[in-house]
Amino acid sequence: MANNEDKFKKVISHAKEYGYVFQSSEIYDGLSAVYDYAQNGAELKKNIRDYWWKAMVQMNDNIVGIDAAIFMHPTTWKASGHVDAFNDPLIDNKDSKKRYRADVLIEDYCAKIENKIEKEVKKAAKRFGDAFNKEEFLTTNGRVLDYQEKINSILSKMGKSLEVEDLEAVKALIEELGIVCPISGTKNWTDVKQFNLMFGTKLGASVDSAMDLYLRPETAQGIFVNFLNVQKTGRMKIPFGIAQTGKAFRNEIVARQFIFRMREFEQMEMQFFIKPGSQGEWFKHWKEARMKWHLSLGMGADNYRFHDHEKLAHYADAATDIEFRFPFGFKELEGIHSRTDFDLKQHEEHSGKKLQYFDHEENVNYTPYVLETSIGLDRMFLAVFSNALQEEVLENNTTRTVLKLPAVLAPTKAAILPLVRKDEALVKLSKDIIEDLKWEFNVAYDEKDAVGRRYRRQDANGTPFCITVDGESLDNNTVTIRHRDTMEQQRVKIEDLKTIIKKEVDVKEWLMKM
Numbered sequence: 001m002a003n004n005e006d007k008f009k010k011v012i013s014h015a016k017e018y019g020y021v022f023q024s025s026e027i028y029d030g031l032s033a034v035y036d037y038a039q040n041g042a043e044l045k046k047n048i049r050d051y052w053w054k055a056m057v058q059m060n061d062n063i064v065g066i067d068a069a070i071f072m073h074p075t076t077w078k079a080s081g082h083v084d085a086f087n088d089p090l091i092d093n094k095d096s097k098k099r100y101r102a103d104v105l106i107e108d109y110c111a112k113i114e115n116k117i118e119k120e121v122k123k124a125a126k127r128f129g130d131a132f133n134k135e136e137f138l139t140t141n142g143r144v145l146d147y148q149e150k151i152n153s154i155l156s157k158m159g160k161s162l163e164v165e166d167l168e169a170v171k172a173l174i175e176e177l178g179i180v181c182p183i184s185g186t187k188n189w190t191d192v193k194q195f196n197l198m199f200g201t202k203l204g205a206s207v208d209s210a211m212d213l214y215l216r217p218e219t220a221q222g223i224f225v226n227f228l229n230v231q232k233t234g235r236m237k238i239p240f241g242i243a244q245t246g247k248a249f250r251n252e253i254v255a256r257q258f259i260f261r262m263r264e265f266e267q268m269e270m271q272f273f274i275k276p277g278s279q280g281e282w283f284k285h286w287k288e289a290r291m292k293w294h295l296s297l298g299m300g301a302d303n304y305r306f307h308d309h310e311k312l313a314h315y316a317d318a319a320t321d322i323e324f325r326f327p328f329g330f331k332e333l334e335g336i337h338s339r340t341d342f343d344l345k346q347h348e349e350h351s352g353k354k355l356q357y358f359d360h361e362e363n364v365n366y367t368p369y370v371l372e373t374s375i376g377l378d379r380m381f382l383a384v385f386s387n388a389l390q391e392e393v394l395e396n397n398t399t400r401t402v403l404k405l406p407a408v409l410a411p412t413k414a415a416i417l418p419l420v421r422k423d424e425a426l427v428k429l430s431k432d433i434i435e436d437l438k439w440e441f442n443v444a445y446d447e448k449d450a451v452g453r454r455y456r457r458q459d460a461n462g463t464p465f466c467i468t469v470d471g472e473s474l475d476n477n478t479v480t481i482r483h484r485d486t487m488e489q490q491r492v493k494i495e496d497l498k499t500i501i502k503k504e505v506d507v508k509e510w511l512m513k514m
């Protein structure tokens, strides 16, 4: 597909055209950075959530799942640090009146240098052909090393300034790098200010007694405050994990990039409670386990990388992001954080309740350390969807648009197509097949247009299989099954359909690749 910007535009329009994602309240011209999942999108999102839940909760006998409320006691957010420190540094351009996140402006600047590195790699790969060793090139080529050094020094400078909240230094860095506003093209910047991202609301009917609440900005705190409840009622022994998926809300300043950064989004988080001192080992374990989960979907190892944090949040002693190659470059998809005992200690202090674990084997009481894995469901959706959307030039020089979703995640697993819609016997047999298959899979019926057009429609919709019912089907109970990715067609017995489809879409088959 053409350049990245074009590709991203196609992703957004395809998501709308094929019933995956709509702008929220579109008839009122939409609401910025809020989106609705449509008929196919809701299925894809559910399948991603299930794929995560199965791998995380069902397959681990020491991890359980909960579903905490979005509203929490307001002290929760004082304890967690969100009231005082959940801020983004923002800066305005005085000419365009546009508002930006200062750190994002600087990161985007670094991403441009990163692109230069990628260009050097591509050039060298072409020049050296099979003999090209990317690892070696990245660690020895003078120009690449200079670029990398520049990126490291900028990010480290920014990290240090943000850590000590030296906002003047952040502005100075933006000026020093000569960063201009993408809209006005000028360097006419305001000072950098902090902006709290939590949405406030009120609980209660009367103005006097109403209580100020926040919509949760992350799901994690619902897990921490329930730590002891789950541990006791589930008789959980350390190490153990608590997982949950659910909505989170952030008043994002830079809310562009479609569902990458939304004001209302969904997280899939797991907090793993461990013995103090074992965090290094568990950090390594979860880094590997989470990357394996991603790779099991077959979206290409080249499209992922770790980004270890230079600047650690106040609660963390190690952190890394799993970044994915989105159409607009490598960006965070998932965070893995070693959070120490910060959260439990804070909640102990603010609630006055002990949140400790008694280790029966060693006969000691302690506050567990926590290892967190946190992934945005919507970001994962965007990763899967944008990676799947492809335009292929076929042998006869026509192009086809195909959504190569991992079959396990596809909203519709098979479409059943009677070859001729006016032939009642074919229609009846098609509907009988649907009646049987729908107990196990999401299937669709499609009778309009020539069969070739129907194939294309299902390709663009991401349906892994098309099953065509024709005259021969009536004679010998066979149908044609067409595979979306290879476009291969096979004649198979109707009674074998379930097994054939199941083999390709079964969660077990996919997770076993981990």
Ligand code: ATP
Pocket (backbone or CB within 6 Å): 218, 250, 252, 259, 260, 261, 262, 263, 265, 266, 267, 332, 333, 334, 335, 374, 375, 376, 377, 378, 379
């Ligand atoms: P970013 O740096 O991109 O703002 P973050 O580091 O603040 O993300 P975390 O607080 O670690 O994000 O949240 C965990 C995950 O939740 C992220 O990896 C991301 O996938 C997802 N996420 C965070 N903010 C948003 C958002 N506004 N819209 C969609 N997903 C989000």
